[in-house]
Amino acid sequence: MRKTATLTISLLAAAALLTGCGSDKKDADAAETGHASPSGTVSGGAKGSDAAKKGVAHQVVFEVGGTGASRVLWIGNTNHFEQVTLPWTKTETVQLEDAELKVGVTVSVVPGSVEGPDGMLKPAPCTIKVDGKQVADNQGGKSAAPCKYKLED
Numbered sequence: 001m002r003k004t005a006t007l008t009i010s011l012l013a014a015a016a017l018l019t020g021c022g023s024d025k026k027d028a029d030a031a032e033t034g035h036a037s038p039s040g041t042v043s044g045g046a047k048g049s050d051a052a053k054k055g056v057a058h059q060v061v062f063e064v065g066g067t068g069a070s071r072v073l074w075i076g077n078t079n080h081f082e083q084v085t086l087p088w089t090k091t092e093t094v095q096l097e098d099a100e101l102k103v104g105v106t107v108s109v110v111p112g113s114v115e116g117p118d119g120m121l122k123p124a125p126c127t128i129k130v131d132g133k134q135v136a137d138n139q140g141g142k143s144a145a146p147c148k149y150k151l152e153d
Contacts, residue, residue, distance in 0.1 A: 052097045053097065055101050055153035060091070060093070062089070062126070063088070063126060065086065072109065073108075074110070086124060094151060107128060108146050109146060109147045111138070
């Protein structure tokens with residue numbers, strides 16, 4: 001009984017201390033807007049800074065073939081996952097910034113399944129083109145792997 005009471009008091013004391021360590025609303029608002037109050041600091045991300053080093057803008061075209069409807073996941077500037085009508089094409093402009101200039105960034109498209117000639121489901125064919133040149137495909141849907149390409153400047 002004594003151990004249980006000691007443990008309970010210890011846990012309550014720890015919870016009280018941790019509650020006192022939280023930030024107030026003013027500091028949370030500063031973190032969201034990027035403006036720090038004198039009581040705290042906020043570090044900005046490289047993408048939002050005006051001094052960011054930028055590379056060449058690339059036109060990236062994602063394509064998924066087939067007929068009917070399918071789900072498609074594609075990753076360019078941001079991640080997207082949606083139901084689309086096939087054939088489907090999406091064009092985005094991707095510009096590498098800061099660290100991406102050194103390590104590159106992977107763009108990809110993951111097609112959903114389509115019905116094959118034998119009635120079985122298979123991956124829809126996909127391709128990625130960068131600046132007009134085809135850089136990735138899944139062999140017309142013969143490969144279950146997604147189409148992906150490491151974009152570098």
